Structures are given as structure tokens and as C-alpha cells.
Amino acid sequence: MAPSKKKHASSQPCIIPGGFTVLPLQFSSDSVAQHSLYVKEHRVRAERSSHRPLDRTLFVLNIPPYCSEDVVKDLFSQFGCVESVELRDHPGTFWESGPRLSKVFKPVAKQGFKVGYIVFQNSSSITAAKSHPHDVPLVVCTEQRPVRTGVQKWIQQYRQSFINPDKLQQIVDSFMTDYDKRKEEDAERQRKEIEQQQEDEEGWVKVTRGPKGTKARPHSEAANKRTLHKEFRKKKRKELMNFYTWQHRNTQKEHIAELRKKFEEDKQRIALLRAQRKFRPY
Template sequence: MVARRRKRGPRGSRESLPSPPGYSAIPVKFSEKQLASHYLYVREHRVREGTQSVWPQKHTLFVLNVPPYCTEECLSRLLAPCGNIKSVELQKKPDLAEGSREPKSKFFHPKPVPGFQVAYVVFQKPSGVSAALTLKGPLLVSTDSHPMKSGVHKWISDYEESVFDPEALRVEVDTFMEAYDQKIAEEETKAKEEEGVPDEEGWVKVTRRGRRPVLPRTEAASLRVLEREKRKRARKELLNFYAWQHRETKMEHLAQLRKKFEEDKQRIELMRAQRKFRPY
């Protein structure tokens, strides 16, 4: 955020607030009672030549320093006098990589941490962007006709919005799964069409579909596998069913290890006695 410094003229008159290069400043107040103004910095959204952008050129206004209490609906109302607005989207930071973007979901995309954000405002006509660049203020966020919730009322509203509707969640999940199944089906169809067809360099793409299919099991083999799994499951269920059985098994195992250790020790002593050198 750019530091605000007000310069006074020779007679104490205040000059306009300096803006970042290429931006215009629009003063904003939360309500009429607020004395100090907050400033939005706006400019026309542009990208490098030859780069595709999800935001239409000459129709999009880029806004910096959007305060936390200013929502998308509020920003749309403040800029409505400039022209008809198609969409307003708030983001935590600007889009660095231009390209296709997935639609947002209120269920699976958590809300960003409250703080200063950036906004992309899309107007129906390019004249809306020009009018926004010359907009004068201060603009009021909370008015008598459009009051903004604050304090406990805002906390209650945020809590109510956090409780989702199960039916709406089900509809969105079904829509997502239908789109996902359609995408997988298209990929499989495309891979099947490209299978066995050499590319420009003569290479042939080999996939799992090109392998020899595995022969199904016979009924007798399936019955043997089921019987083997049944016996294994029965042994697991009967072995160490109680805790005291588990302790006794461990004690028996330790006793067997001690007995084997003593037997090995005696065997080693006997071998040493047989190898002893006796010249007389």
C-alpha cells in the first residue's frame, strides 16, 4: 500500500493525494461520520501484446487497495454511476499468469483471509472504464439505503453464510462429477483413437489398452482363492483374541529363545573342549 502524504500549499491548502504511476485515486469513506478517507487506486487492465487474458481488454478496470469491508456488491454499487457492470471479482493478489481459470465454488474454495484486496471490474462498454478513471469522491460505502453490517451484526451474518445448504452442495457435487466423467470419457476416446497411430517422427504411443487382456479365472480357481482367504481370516480371528493370550504368547516366545540360547551355549562349550590341544 502506498504511503499517503498530504502536502500543504503556501496558504495551507491541501494538494491532491499522489497516486502510483499510471493509477487514479478515488476517495472512499465507510460512512458520513468518518472524517478520513480511504483511497482506491484504479487503472485500465492491460496485458502484454500477444498474451491472452480472461478479462476483456478495454472493458476491465483494475482496482488496488480495496478495504476488507468493501464487498463485491458494494464495489459494484460504488462504480455503477460509471456504466453498466457485467462482473466484479475480488482477489487476494493480482493474476500473474493469464489464461483459463476454473469457476469458483463457495463450498470447496475457502474464503481468503480478510485484508486489503484487488478487484477486477468488467464494464459492458469501454466508456465505463474511462468514467471510473475520472470519478470524484468521496464515495460512501454504507448509506441509509444500503447500510453495511458491522460489529456483532457482521459476525452473525458471516456465521450464517458459513452454514451451507445440503441440497445446494449436492447439486454442485453432482454437476462437478458429471463434468469430470465427461472429461474422462473424452480423454479415453481420444487415447483410443491415437493408439497405434505413429506421430510425425514415427513413434507409436503405447498405452495399457494395448496389452494382452488377462484371462479370467476359472470357477475352481476362484473357489480355491476364496477358501484360502477364509482360512487365513479364521486364523487371524482365533489367534490372540484376548489380551492375556497375547501376553502368554510373548512369554512363551521369550522362554523358547532363552532355552535355545542355553542350548547353543552348551554346544559351543562342547566344541571348544573337543578342539583343545593335548600333546601328551
């Protein structure tokens, strides 16, 4: 006997507008309530990170708070071998700068629904996840993978918050060793820049080519200090020269005042001759 059309339709994946496939999620096998995950192949033109290959990354929305990265990895391992899982508060590009801090120094993560990026080893795993039937829910908590919630989860987090002092000391020592190493590298790089940009006898600065793909920087901190010192000395010499320039300017002002005085006297003389009608220009 052939299966009914209703049963056949329910075994098909559920696709909603936007290209998302709905995956039902159930906390345990005896739970009545179900949750929905929305998955889609990660295809973003602006994505340049190698941590999210466009042909092997699955974008997941509406991940509940009780699902950690390990739980998500185990859930989606049934579709294929999972390479990495990344959970974030909001979707966005992969961004990471500076040294990676230990979880001891990281702030407490926000509790709420997450978005995830699941990277598979094979691109066929994405097709398998998108083809998952809508009437077969993914079970979060099993005997092989127990997931704690509520008070049990809080007690577990509280116990895990205590760190062994020896382990903490090792983490701090490792971080400080890396920090000292970076400081030494920066000091060595600055020393090399100063040596390469030493002024010759005529005051010229040798500009060297930087690493491949970067622009040359002719001015270092030491070169800037030398330039400021030269400007200061030049300003001092200019102030001394301005003393004599002030005298010269004063003489010029006096000469101009004298010429204006003579001009006014000539104007008065011409006006007097006009009044006496004895002005004969030719």
C-alpha cells in the same frame, strides 16, 4: 461571483506518480474518516486473457476487506455499466485451470486489502472514473446497500456457512456427473489412440495426425507396453546367444595365451643364442 481558486482546485481529480488517480472512499455518509482507492487503466502487454479487455478494464488498489465484489460493482456503477468485478490478493494474470469448484469446496478467503479488476461495458466509463473529483467521496454503506461489519458480519458469515443438505447433495451429484463424463471421454480418447496405433504384421506403427494445432503422438500406453515386451524377448534371445559367444570368447583367450607362451619361449631362445654368439640373422 467566480469561485475561488482553492475550491476549483479541490474539484479536480488527484493524480499521483505512477498514473494512479486517487478516489476517496467513505464507509457511510456520517463517517469522519476516509479511505483512498488508487485506480488506473489496466494496460499490460503480457495480458492475453479475454476476461480483461485492455480498453475497458480498470485496475484498482487498496480495496478494504469490507468491500465485496457486489459492493465494488455498485460503487463503480455510477461511472457506467459494470460487466464484471474480480478481486484478488495480489495483482497478476488471469489463471484458471480444471473444473470450477463450488464455494462449498473452496478454502476460506484471506482477510485483507485487495486489488481489483473492474470491466466496464464502455471504455468511456474508465475516463469518467479517472475524472472523479477528489472532494466527492464514494459512500460504501447506504440505506439501499447496507454493509455489515464487525460482529454483525461474523454472525452473517456464520449463518451463511450452514448449507441445506439437499442443496449440498445436488452440488455433489453435479460435480460427480461432470467427473464421470470427463473420465469416459479420456477412456474413449485412449481407446481411439490404441485403435489408430495398432501394429501391422511387420511391426510397423501407424502414426496419425492429432487435432489441429497439436503434435502427433505416435506412442500410446499400449504401444509402450508392446515395445517393452519386445525388448524383453530380445534380451532373452541375446542371453541365449551370449552363452555360445562366451564359449567362443574363451577359445580366443586360450589361443591368445598360447601365442604369448610361444612368444616368450622364442624370446628366451633368441637370448640364449645371443649369449652363445651363434646368432646369425642373415
